[in-house]
Amino acid sequence: MHSAVHRMNALFTFSVLLLAVLCGAASFLDAFTSPLSSSSSYVRADAQVLRVNRFRKQLNGNDEVSLNLNVSIDMRSLFTWNTKQVFVFLAAEYATPKNSLNQISLWDHIILDKDQANFQTKVNSKYPLIDQGSNLRGRKVDIVLHWHVMPKTGRMVRDKLLLSDFHLPEVYT
Amino acid sequence: MIVTSALIIWKGLMYVTGSESPVVVVLSGSMEPGFKRGDILFLHMSKDPIRTGEIVVFNVDGREIPIVHRVIKVHERQDTREIDILTKGDNNFGDDRLLYAHGQLWLQQHHIMGRAVGFLPYVGWVTIIMTEKPIIKYLLIGALGLLVITSKE
Numbered sequence A: 001m002h003s004a005v006h007r008m009n010a011l012f013t014f015s016v017l018l019l020a021v022l023c024g025a026a027s028f029l030d031a032f033t034s035p036l037s038s039s040s041s042y043v044r045a046d047a048q049v050l051r052v053n054r055f056r057k058q059l060n061g062n063d064e065v066s067l068n069l070n071v072s073i074d075m076r077s078l079f080t081w082n083t084k085q086v087f088v089f090l091a092a093e094y095a096t097p098k099n100s101l102n103q104i105s106l107w108d109h110i111i112l113d114k115d116q117a118n119f120q121t122k123v124n125s126k127y128p129l130i131d132q133g134s135n136l137r138g139r140k141v142d143i144v145l146h147w148h149v150m151p152k153t154g155r156m157v158r159d160k161l162l163l164s165d166f167h168l169p170e171v172y173t
Numbered sequence B: 001m002i003v004t005s006a007l008i009i010w011k012g013l014m015y016v017t018g019s020e021s022p023v024v025v026v027l028s029g030s031m032e033p034g035f036k037r038g039d040i041l042f043l044h045m046s047k048d049p050i051r052t053g054e055i056v057v058f059n060v061d062g063r064e065i066p067i068v069h070r071v072i073k074v075h076e077r078q079d080t081r082e083i084d085i086l087t088k089g090d091n092n093f094g095d096d097r098l099l100y101a102h103g104q105l106w107l108q109q110h111h112i113m114g115r116a117v118g119f120l121p122y123v124g125w126v127t128i129i130m131t132e133k134p135i136i137k138y139l140l141i142g143a144l145g146l147l148v149i150t151s152k153e
Helices: A003-032 B004-019 B125-130 B134-150
Strands: A045-057 A063-074 A083-094 A099-111 A118-124 A140-151 A157-167 B024-025 B042-043 B055-056 B067-077 B081-086 B111-120
Touching: A003 A140, A003 B111, A003 B134, A045 A140, A063 A083, A099 A157, A118 B134, B042 B055, B055 B081, B125 B134
Parallel strands: none
Antiparallel strands: A045 A063, A063 A118, A083 A099, A083 A140, A099 B067, A140 A157, B024 B042, B042 B111, B055 B067, B055 B111, B067 B081
């Protein structure tokens, strides 16, 4: 009755069940750790556009912008025992007559450790800001910080914070 | 018993998440260090529009296996509310245009199977091993069959 196969089956079923329960429990406990439940008030960050490196119209008619930004981030409060990494990125967000919303990631970074979660840096946009069309001259663009908290196991959480806005020049460079 | 309960759990998850395949196994390292090969993702398909930063599972025409990557660009049309999406793997150097169908620049809503909301490590290795080494699958099915026959009480 208690054959080896029988025992292995029981052991396997039990271990998978245990892992699933632990995963659920981890998400449940995470809901109580205060930083995650209202994270935007615990994250301190600032980002300003320092310079427009390049602003031109591509051959296909789309506007393309490259920016230089000053970024400072303090996300130490997001790290708990169940945090594997925080994926953080800056997005340019704006509206045009054609599109009610354009969200374009400019720069991203993966924070693996609480010790590395407080820093200040000057960066060039990693991905160019390319519009669908030619609507960027003089356009007001919001710089929004987004973050995505990935747990060791359980539920993933994301949030965002509007940091600053700026106007693109009226003429191409 | 095992088979029926598995089916019930699967159908239950389908109902709760509203996605046709509520669980996917990560097959590549393109999202490391967030997701590793063999991790399991729970998907959710809600009516909320897709936004940047979300991790979505999408199908590309002409590819059998769905891809799990992060959204880096979203353009939402003023009149029709249709969206254009561009994705990228966290661990990849460039965006996903090379993975899309020839000449395709954007993903649309109908390419998206769901967004990843939860995460369970390692368990997916079971299915990876079973698909790559079919002999183990047959051994396991055989052993389970034997178990069913022999464990009559």
